[in-house]
Amino acid sequence: MPVAVIGLGDIAQKAYLPVLAAQPGLDLRLMTRDRAKLDRIGDTYRIPQRFTDLGDLIDSGVRAAFVHAATDQHVAITERLLTAGVDVYVDKPLDYHLDPARRLTDLADRLGRSLMVGFNRRYAPGYVQAKERPRDLIVLQKNREGLPEAVRTLVYDDFIHVVDSLRFLVPGEIEQVDVRWRKRDNLVEHLVLTLSGEGFTALGIMNRVSGSTEEVLEVSGGDSKRVVVNLAEVIDHRGQPTVRRRGDWVSVARQRGIEQIVLGFLESVRSGKTVTAHDALRTHELCELIVKRVGE
Known part of the structure; x- marks a missing residue:
């Protein structure tokens, strides 16, 4: 299953990549705008598919994505992923303001895509x-x-x-x-x-x-x-x-x-079960x- 990891900061490196890299059956794809970091982490985990552009990543055919980019980039990245038919797991918070968080939740609902927020x-x-x-x-x-x-x-x-x-x-x-x-x-x-x-x-x-x-x-x-x-x-x-x-x-x-929430999200993607962000939105409210x- 093709799965993207977008944003390769501390949380991705310390918490998520060790879990994802250990899972069988995943075709991991990495994205960050920092080419040196991208190659260093890609080499560490022996992940050949590396991207600095979100459009190119989407065009590669990812089925699900973990978004660990800076919070002020969550909305723009997640909107493009959902619109492209990609199920999304995103670090908390969805945004620093309620209205954009609500907009993402509504968009996922309309498109029938999963949107999970990382309340581990x-x-x-x-x-x-x-x-x-x-x-x-x-x-x-x-x-x-x-x-x-x-x-x-x-x-x-x-x-x-x-x-x-x-x-x-x-x-x-x-x-x-x-x-x-x-x-x-x-x-x-x-x-x-x-x-x-x-x-x-x-x-x-x-x-x-x-x-x-x-x-x-x-x-x-x-x-x-x-x-x-x-x-x-x-x-x-x-x-x-x-x-x-x-x-x-x-x-x-x-x-x-972290391990349990990651495996739960991946299982929902594999099984076709839609995960909604409505309860997470209540926390944002x-x-x-x-x-x-x-x-x-």
């Missing part, structure tokens, strides 16, 4: 297993060190993972949304999102001046608690805590859900609400 945490084992637990209270912290940022890029580039993970984990319909934040010199230093509904509360916290880079999920209810640290370590609390760590032979791609409340 929905496939990460620690988070999937957390969804099997009582979840009266959910707390997800995703902190950084010395990285205050303008609200739109902070929310759409990074906090979007918190938003989508909470939406994935909540056990019922969200009835109330609350946003709290602190800004300094128009840069957001911390952001707190509260989602609540019947019988549950979910807190999403990001502190960009926390002094630590970490991601910690806690779900609790029914007199028990599960903690997932950096997607790798799982600690169950019911009386004495028990700890499970990522196995020595478990890859980071599998631990973070909530991100836009957060941006509007914080103010640019």
Whole structure:
């Protein structure tokens, strides 16, 4: 199956290419405008089909594409791919604004093509297993060190993972949304999102001046608690805590859900099942609400 990888930055190199290159039956094709990078990575993975022009790549007959280009290029690239009849997996976010994201979702619907957004945490084992637990209270912290940022890029580039993970984990319909934040010199230093509904509360916290880079999920209810640290370590609390760590032979791609979401997308393409971006669009809508409340 001919599959394109468009954009060969860190995320493509570290997370996606190792998974894709290991899959049998794929005819991989690489595209980036940087010829030196294209040849270096093509040589590393022994991939002969290399392109610097999107039109030439499409004309080569690709059936599916993974788009890892810069966010401000997502819409233009994805529109051309969908229009050409190519199923598309694209890194989050679809765009930094809601209307273009909605336009892409509608276009995929009209053309009957798959459009999947890369919310890999929905496939990460620690988070999937957390969804099997009582979840009266959910707390997800995703902190950084010395990285205050303008609200739109902070929310759409990074906090979007918190938003989508909470939406994935909540056990019922969200009835109330609350946003709290602190800004300094128009840069957001911390952001707190509260989602609540019947019988549950979910807190999403990001502190960009926390002094630590970490991601910690806690779900609790029914007199028990599960903690997932950096997607790798799982600690169950019911009386004495028990700890499970990522196995020595478990890859980071599998631990973070990259392998599972990639294989899921490829299987949908092979089987002809259409994947829609409607649920991902709801996450983008909530991100836009957060941006509007914080103010640019």
